[in-house]
Amino acid sequence: MRKSFGVIASILLCFCLISGTIGLPSAQARSSVSAIDWNAELQHVDGFGGSGAFHKAGSIMRLPEPVRTKILDMIFSQEKGIGITIVRNMVGDGGTWGSKEYDGPTDTIEPEPGVFVWDDPEWETKKNNFDKYQIWFMNEAKKRGVTTFMSTVWSPPAWMKTNNSVLGKGNGKLKPEHYQDFADYLAEYVLGYKKHFDLDISYISIANEPGLAPNYSGCVWTPEEMNLFIRDYLGPTFKARNVPAKIVMPEDMSFSEEYALPALNDPVTVNYIDVVAAHAYGIGTDVPAFPVSAEKGKTIWQTEYMNQGAERQTYENNTITDALRYANLIGNMFDITGISAYFWWWPAANNGADGSDLIRLANDGSNQAIKPTENGLFRVFKRYYAFGNYSRFVRPGYVMIGAEKHPVDDVMITAYKDPNTGNFAIVAINNSTAKRKITFELNHFPDRVKEVVPYRTSPNENLKKLDYVKVSGNSFTVDLRGSSVTTFIPKAFELPALEDMKDVFSTYEAEENDGQSKGLVTHKDDAGKSHLANVRNGDYIKYGNVNFADGSANGTVEKRQILSMNAHVASLHGGTIEVRLDDPEDGKVVGTMTVPTLNDPGRWVTVSTMIDTNPEDGAYGFHDMYLVFKGKSKEQLFYVDAFTFGDGIESP
CATH class of the missing domain: 2.60.120.260 (Galactose-binding domain-like)
Structure with missing residues (x-):
């Protein structure tokens, strides 16, 4: 018998978890208090997102029924899943990734200067195959209530770039003489997707990770170049042509506003920018503020993150340990950074390792780089449910409200409200392995709430709907189970229990x-x-x-x-x-x-x-x-x- 240290540590961690229960306090127990103030309004909430970029939506599209519908519901349905409300797309650039034999190019609307695909006399017969995976994915999301679509540019078409390639190699940049062409290209993209596919592109991001020169689609920008392009070309073009999409930038790889500062500090450019977005790669436990973005009144999004790197592809990084990591990160980004939206990378996809997805679509064991082949099986990781503790209940249009964040050191509380309906969501994370008794005081809440419904993710529970908890005198007291994420909503707005689907990560x-x-x-x-x-x-x-x-x-x-x-x-x-x-x-x-x-x-x-x-x-x-x-x-x-x-x- 050979045991690794990692396996032994994992086993010991799981067995030392101490279970608590949701319930009323005993006379002997002493609770800590988190006061939540309905009137202490903070930033608005835009939602929670995920992507089908790089043909990964095709992984879902190829699934047989009823598995395909089940996965789509698990992603987008608030009733049957975690209710993701934003889809992030890739603006096709005409280049290839993976195998030409199977996946082909990412379709571009302008394959050569001045020639748009919808100008082709045979367009009506061809358009059903244009960008088919992402368009199918968006339409399936629409069926489940999603109305917000963000499209990100990885690279402009090759003919616009210094290296004549959509790849980032050689520090490929957008040629200055094509700045206006690129602005028109993005305007045509938004207007064309509405005209030809009846899809409203809500947000356009001009660059994915602009400081990176990858061996896949990419384009290098300096912060000053981004500022110039938005100020003198993209902003005026969108305004002149009444393009409804909002402008997102810079989507740097690191979770920082540094790349956006020249644009934010430019008195002209700042008025064109709607969202300051960044990815979270390399982030540790310290979550930064975005002070200039906040001062300028800009919405802040975290638009891509996953478990990246060989060290993150372990069994342990699919269990409650990983779920708690992301639950804390999301809560801290809402509280400290003031984000309005949080995105995972691929919600569901067929990949070579577990870390990219909330749901991993299993494959037949063949070479997935040559021809991805899904077998209809799927793996659901604990982070899916912890992500859902936010995304299913904290909805677009909500507002974050003030709460005593740490009633005890190892507990974190954040709270959100729907100002129009009186609905709310309180997310409580217990990072201790022992239960913690917490009293929630509901200050200035508009209606007298009589009961709340808890939904809990713990070592052995997956967003489980628990028994109602009575509210007395505008407060309620519960035992937060050890190593758990629990979301409380008012009984008047309760959602059905999710299917009881167990897994090997519990x-x-x-x-x-x-x-x-x-x-x-x-x-x-x-x-x-x-x-x-x-x-x-x-x-x-x-x-x-x-x-x-x-x-x-x-x-x-x-x-x-x-x-x-x-x-x-x-x-x-x-x-x-x-x-x-x-x-x-x-x-x-x-x-x-x-x-x-x-x-x-x-x-x-x-x-x-x-x-x-x-x-x-x-x-x-x-x-x-x-x-x-x-x-x-x-x-x-x-x-x-x-x-x-x-x-x-x-x-x-």
């Missing part, structure tokens, strides 16, 4: 199951941690609708279809734990954990097994999962605390 608390044998009882240890006791031969617990996807805990190539399972137990007479699929007696056994005889109920140990993930009858796709307990003794076999998955304890 902790499975033994006592919080979907069904169990008679006779099993819940006990608590001296620290108040719950576990199942009275386990005897033949007993079992059930977890329904577990998504094993392609049987991988870690999506990287070297870890493909490797899955292990761990149980945290205290042994009496010992025995085994069988992992069965779909039936406790006749279901396929895909793993067996041996619990040694220790006769020591106070000694907790971890036992493990590799899981059979073969596509025919193994842990592959969706299954009900049964943990069946076996042993020779008629007495109690062991206590069971929790189960976790991992990316391998031995060579498969």
Whole structure:
């Protein structure tokens, strides 16, 4: 048996998580207070976004039904998913990425000077294939209520650039003699997409990461060049031609306003800029302010981020640890930076590693650079649900309002309201592994709120809708579960529970199951941690609708279809734990954990097994999962605390 330090650390972290419950306070408990003031209005909210750029919308479009509709609903539907409200597109440049044989070029509206695609006499027969993935994606978003579309330029067409290529190589720049051509190009893009596709492009960003010269589509700009282009060309052109799209800049790779300062400090340019946007790559725990943008009254967006780099492609970076990281980052950006919108990179896509997506579309194992092939399976990471703790409830048109952010050091509170309806959302993050009792005071709220509805993401819950919490005297008190993100909204505006879809990135608390044998009882240890006791031969617990996807805990190539399972137990007479699929007696056994005889109920140990993930009858796709307990003794076999998955304890 070979265990890595990372796997052991992950297991220890999962098993040390202490569960709390939402409920009313006990007489002995003392709560900390977060006062939330309805009248303390801060910035407006534009929404939460994601992209289908680089043909990644095609990953979803190629899916068979009903999976395709399910994924689209999970992305865009507020009722059935996390309700993303902004789509970020790529302005096609005519260049290629990946394989010409499969994906072809990113379509440009002006393939050569002065020639637009819709001037072609055969345009009506050709337009259905023009930019087909992104246009399909936008239309599917529209069906689910999305009205905000942002389009970003990675590169102008090659003929406009110094290197005659859409790639960033050689520090390719826009030629000064083509500044007006490029301004007209962007105006035509917005007006043409409305005329020919009935799509309203709400925002145009002139450059993606302008300080970078990548080996894919890109264009290098200095801050001074961006200022000049917007001031003397793009701004006047949009004004003269009544282009309705708002101007976004600079979308620098680093989360800073530095690249925008020349434009913001120019008395002419500043009036053309609507949104100051930046990406968050390289950001740590310190979130910066954008003081000049705020002083100038500009809207601020974070428009791209993901888990980038080999060190971020691990199993641990798809669990609650990662979810809490992003929940804190989003809350801090709203509070400290004053953002109005937060974007993930690809909400769902077929990729070579897990870090790019909220939902990873599994593939058939072929060379995805040559021909991406989705197999209809998908992996949902914990960050999807934590992102949804904001995006599903904090909607366009909301306003952030003042709240006591840290009633205790390891808890963060932010709050948002709909000034038109009286709806609101309070997002509470508990970074401690122990529960925290918090009282929320609702000051100056317009109507007397009688009950709130909590929706919680925790180690073993995925945006789970919980029981109502009563509000008394304009306040309510709850125990925030350890390592959790909980969103509270008024009962009058409650949303339905999401489908109970489990995954291999969660902790499975033994006592919080979907069904169990008679006779099993819940006990608590001296620290108040719950576990199942009275386990005897033949007993079992059930977890329904577990998504094993392609049987991988870690999506990287070297870890493909490797899955292990761990149980945290205290042994009496010992025995085994069988992992069965779909039936406790006749279901396929895909793993067996041996619990040694220790006769020591106070000694907790971890036992493990590799899981059979073969596509025919193994842990592959969706299954009900049964943990069946076996042993020779008629007495109690062991206590069971929790189960976790991992990316391998031995060579498969």
